[in-house]
Amino acid sequence: MSRSTASSPTTPNASSAGARAIASPAFDALGVAGLLEAAIAAVPTGVTIADPALPDCPIVYVNDAFTRMTGYLPEEVLGRNCRFLQGARTDQAAVARVREAIARRAPVTVELLNYRKDGSRFWNELHVAPVFDAAGALTAFIGIQHDVTARKKAEAGRERARRLAERANRTKSDFLAAMSHEIRTPMNGVMGTLALLLETELDAEQRAYAETARQCGKDLLAIINDILDISRIEAGKLAIESVPFRLAEVVRAVLDLAAAAAAEKGLKLEARIAPDVPDTVIGDPLRLKQVLTNLVDNAVKFTAVGGVTVAIDQAPEATGGGLSFAVIDTGIGIPPSVQKRLFSRFAQADPSITRRFGGSGLGLTICRRLVTLMGGEIRLDSIPGKGTTFRFVLPLRAAEGAGLAPERVLPDPSPPKPPAARGRVLIAEDSRTNQLVVAAILRRAGWTVDVVSDGREAVRRATETDYALILMDVQMPELDGLAATRRVRALPGQRGQVPILAISGATAEADRRACAQAGMNGFLPKPIDRTTLLDAVEAVLADRRCPQPQPSPPAPAGPAPSGGDESGREDPLIDRAVLADLRESVEPARLPRLLALFAEEAEARLARIAEALAGHDLDALARLAHTLKSSAGAFGAAALARAVAALEEEARAGRAEEAARLAERVFALAQATLAALRAPETVA
Ligand SMILES: Cc1cc2nc3c(=O)[nH]c(=O)nc-3n(C[C@H](O)[C@H](O)[C@H](O)COP(=O)(O)O)c2cc1C
Structure with missing residues (x-):
């Protein structure tokens, strides 16, 4: 010692x-x-x-x-x-x-x-x-x-491993986010083209195939969106907003989305908001809607009899207050053994969960993460055979006297407003496919469309022309959409005030904010489908905070496809401007093929128009004329489009004789038009 x-x-x-x-x-x-x-x-x-x-x-x-x-x-x-x-x-x-x-x-x-x-x-x-x-x-x-050297070493090893894992996870999340983004862009083309395809004349079998393709595309997009969400959450890139919004509007939007599926199964879909719940609260309406939509969708899917209720109550002060949200169904219930694993990632591996929840298996994980990010916790009570209740409490406070602009917080689900006067729209987008799709959709809606492929060109056009609207892709060569928008906003007078709608595959809050800060009036996430595009266009034009462009005079370079010509001038056989737009919108080499397709389709439709005439089937005649009208318009066959529009009108009005007379004119014009379209100088 x-x-x-x-x-x-x-x-x-x-x-x-x-x-x-x-x-x-x-x-x-x-x-x-x-x-x-x-x-x-x-x-x-x-x-x-x-x-x-x-x-x-x-x-x-x-x-x-x-x-x-x-x-x-x-x-x-x-x-x-x-x-x-x-x-x-x-x-x-x-x-x-x-x-x-x-x-x-x-x-x-x-x-x-x-x-x-x-x-x-x-x-x-x-x-x-x-x-x-x-x-x-x-x-x-x-x-x-x-x-304590051994313990410190072990700690340091664990810390290193944790950092490495974190870095790997971040890399994986970034990779997933990037890939999902990359996948969404071409999916835009696929979905848009399918939507266009479904608007054409198809036989029952073809329609069934195209519908299946569209449904699969939709499912795939839902999965991609889930992956994007979860990777954003894991990368810490998903910010939760704090804005005033009306609870009832969120709930109504959620129920509206599920209404068709519920009605099909004969389920009662209802909302119960306790009287002491504040009307307007501060929080993140989009994320709340996402969570509720997910839960209500699932509830509808797994309830055969009875109904689904969304209930909102004040949470007891004793437990910390806030608002309690419940999605209650009378469905098949979830066995206790499955309940535990339900919120874990990829719980889909379990077939009993797959059956119940379909899709990517990330939906409930996303719900749980989003609820956690919003400061709450989600749990479920379920009795197999009786039903399930998902419940979460969020610390949402009343937004008394807060300046609320409901139309900015939630899309107004009331019927769409009548379209504004159609004018000239500029699409600035570098993807050819997207150009084609967006341009085709807008043209069919009666807009005259200019297309450019980079931001610099967009600014040049915006400087020279009074556009009713600019659709601006955010990522573009030369000058990106944000910089281009800033330059447009710096233009003097009306041209600097033109409404600008962002189109972007990057849909994070920060991306949206950047667009708003650059001076854009709205945001349209890719992939674009016809309805969201047209709705977004109407919303931006109807937004009172956006200076309304003066109703533009008939655009000089091309009348609306089926529109009249106030000057009394005959419509040209081929509207070169529309055709030039189309050439701009697709790979130039594809134009001949597209025109050939149109010609083929038009001929088939004309044959059926003849059949309908012979059989005095005015309904079929109107339907066929309607479809031919839009495709003729899209390919610049102005005179034909005009004549078919008149034919459609007469057929709808039930005036058989007049329709027969017009049909003659349609046949003649079609022959001339198709010949002109096949001419080498048209295709060149
Ligand atoms: C009883 C006793 C034991 C100590 N043992 C250690 C030791 O094992 N290792 C060490 O680095 N410092 C030890 N110290 C601390 C140093 O002796 C000293 O107090 C410290 O370095 C701060 O003082 P200074 O600034 O004068 O150096 C000990 C101190 C006391 C009073």
Whole structure:
């Protein structure tokens, strides 16, 4: 046993030891001090005693464990201050904590890097405590040294592994987000083209195939959106908004979305909002809607009889307040064994969950994450065979007197407003397919469309022309959509005020905000489908905060496809401007093929028009004329489009004779038009 020869260790006196010991022959043999000294010598941690009465508070006692730990013999230690164990890499902040504690005569525990006699390093968990005598005077400091190198190494290893895993996860999330984004862009083309295809004349079998393709596309998009959401959440890139919104509007939008599916199954779909729930609250309406939509969709899917209720109540103050949301169904329920795993990622691997929840299996995980991000927790109560209730409480507070612009917070689900006067629209988009789709949709809606492929060209056109609207892709070569928008906004007069609708595959809040900050009036996420595109166009034009363009005069470079010509001038057989637009919108090399397709389709339709005429089937005639009208318009067959429009009108009005007369004209015009379209100079 190592023992100080310079001074005797402070040992408990009989009375203080008496509190923790009873009389024993062992004490008689060695005395209290002797026995305690033996105990200290035997402990596996270092024990040192320093004397504050001596200059520089030197060590006056060390035990064997200290020597084993540091390699220093007692004679090399005694009489020295213990700081000799420190070295270049010892953390000075920890040393300062010890110094301050000693000065205050207070106990302290620190972890310090110390150096052994052989120069090797070890982590020392050091505990220093003052010892006072019976009169309260400071007598000594006891130091307990514990070698925690192994634990520190393990901790550092875990920390490194955690950082690596975090980095890998971030990389994976970024990759997924990027890939989902990349996939969504061409999917835009697929979905848009399918929508156009479905508007054409198809036989029942073809229609069924195209519908299936569209449904699969929709399902795929839903999965991609889920992946995008979860990767954004995991990458910490999904910000939760705090804006005032009306709860009832969110609930109505959620129920509207599920209404058709519920009605088809004969389910009752209802909302119950307690009277003490505030009308307007501060929170994230889009994310709340996403969670409720997901839960209501699932509920409808798995309820055969009865109904689905969305209930909102005040949560009891005792449990922290907020608003309690519940989605209650009378469906098949979820067995307890499945309930536990339900919210975990990819719970889809379990077939019983797949059956219930379909899709990517990420829906409920996203719900749980979103609810957590919004400050709540989601749980479920389910009785198999009776029904399921998903419940979450969100800390939403009332937005009393907050300036609310409901139409900005939630799309108004009321019937769409009548379209504004059709004018000229500029599409700035570098993807050819998207150009084709967007341009075709807008043309069919009666707009005259200009298409450019980069931001610089967009600004040039916007400087020269009074557009009713600009659809601006955000990512474009030369000048991106944001910079282009800023330049347009800097234009003097009306042209600087033109409404600009962002089109972007990047739909994070930050992206939307950037668009708004650049001066865009609306945001249209890709992929674009006909309805959302037209709705967004109407919404931007109807937005009162957006300076309404003056109703534009009939655009100079091409009348609306089926529109009349107020000047009384005959419509041209081929409207070169429309055809030029089309050429601009598709790969130029594809134009002949597209025109050939149109010709083929038109001929087939004309044959059926003839059949309908012969069979006096005015309904079929109107339908066929209607479809031919839009495709003729899209391919610049202006005179034909006009004639077919008139034919449609007469057929709808039931005027068979007039329709037959017009049909003759349609046939003649069609022949001339198709011949003109096939002419080499048209295609060139
Ligand atoms: C009883 C006792 C034991 C100590 N043991 C150690 C030790 O094992 N390792 C260490 O780095 N410092 C130890 N110290 C701290 C140093 O002796 C010293 O108090 C610290 O370095 C701060 O003072 P300074 O700024 O004067 O160096 C101990 C202090 C006391 C009082």
